Amino acid sequence: MRINRIEAYYVDIPYLEPFRIALGTSRMSRNIVLKIYTDEDYRGLGEACPSRRITFDTLESSIEALEKLSSKILGKDPFRIEVFQEIYGSVRGNTSIKAAIDMAIYDLIGKYCGKPVYKIFGGYRDEIETDVTIGIKSPHEMAESAKKWVKKGFRKIKIKVGINPAEDIERIRMVREAIGDNVELRIDANQGWSVEDAIKVLNKVEKYDIKFCEQPVLYTDIDGLKKVKENSPIPIMADESVHNSRDALKVIEKDAVDLINIKLMKSGGINEAMRIAHMCEAAGVPNMIGCMGESKIGITAAVHTALAFKNIIYYDLDSDLLHREDVVLEGGASIDNGVRRIPTDIAGYGIHRLRIKMLHPIKIWRL
Known part of the structure; x- marks a missing residue:
């Protein structure tokens, strides 16, 4: 062929x-x-x-x-x-x-x-539960958005922060109060804080039961990531700092983070994502798989990846839910109350x- x-x-x-x-x-x-x-x-x-x-x-x-x-x-x-x-x-x-x-x-x-693609790799699991991400708005608007997603059945909420430390603390507080104590809350600063501000914010919001914080500081500042990790009560995840397995090795060797976020767009595809996942598993560093602005095509490929590999235990595969229209008309990963599945009787991605x-x-x- x-x-x-x-x-x-x-x-x-x-x-x-x-x-x-x-x-x-x-x-x-x-x-x-x-x-x-x-x-x-x-x-x-x-x-x-x-x-x-x-x-x-x-x-x-x-x-x-x-x-x-x-x-x-x-x-x-x-x-x-x-x-x-x-x-x-x-x-x-x-x-x-x-x-x-x-x-x-x-x-x-x-x-x-x-x-199905995920079964070619062994098929570790049959379904995943994704979070849904709320972009930066006023604290009140973000709290209202979070409530709407919870009413739709989502049990994991991720919010974007990193603009202003004081406002970010208020965003986190209001979202937590809006969604209650039984919904998992994650935060992502997208490199927006200094090392000092990250440490201050993360210690102040510990009481809001944050699952983890993604990329608090500049992606090139691996030493800064390590300092934040060592002084944070909340687990730290690398995102922009890790594109490929070489990057993963650097942060693992420095013990700079607790978790690493894999994205197919960063890694260059499933094959390199697999290398990162296996490297992290050997090092005892769990993975999340995330997305950028993909349609259901890219999301479906990422769901197959998530189903395939044991070390990928967190999921942020929601970009298609934030779009007005999708290029996929039939097939692909389904979504039900935040749970994404792939039919077992399909070939390839099932699109x-x-x-x-x-x-x-x-x-x-x-x-």
Whole structure:
């Protein structure tokens, strides 16, 4: 079996409302949808969600990278995963488009084998419970949003902070009071605090029973992360500080965090995500799997990843719930009261139909 065609499309996916984090505000995700075909008539789906702030790539840089990668991918056997890892290394950065290729290849493999992707890896669990994320707004607005999601059945709430320490404490207090004591609360500062402010805030909000805090300080400040961890009563999770297994090794060796967040867009796909998860498991560092602005395509690939690997025990796979419309029309990961599942009788990711009207052609590459 050989790859003989690659199709790329861009999709514009508006958010239900402006989504603000410490790094900026998003109103829309402009993503790339990939369709990769083989000479045996199998098709794999993948998605890239470029982010200038997180993965340091753009739609334009991703397309440029795909131009370079496509000629090396065409003609290859999709089962030769390590060959693809070498190919990805020929282009610097642009991990989101590499993730899209990697996703599509695993979808192909699952379809060829007649199995869900997560079962190819062993299938450790059958379902996951995701949180839902609330962007930065006034404390009152965030509390009201949290209550609405809890009424919809979600039992895990994540809130964005990192703009102003005093206001962040108020946000955390009001959200906790709004959702009560039986709902899990997580916070994410997206690098917004100084080391000193992070330590002060985390000690002041200990009484609100925070499950963990993501990326309190600048992603390059591993020593700062370690200092926060050593002085915080709340577990610290690395997000932007860890893109790949090399980054994971650095923070593990420094004992800088309690947890590490894996994202397919950061890692460049499932294969590298697996390496991070296995490395962290060996080191006794649990993982979360998160997302950026992916549609249900990327979310479904991430759910398969979450189901496959034992060490991924926390889940932040909610971006499709924050969008006004999704490119997936039928199939993919289901959601029910925060619980995401994949049907056991599907092949690949189980995505059956896309909203064609949302797909804007970029280019087709042929063997």
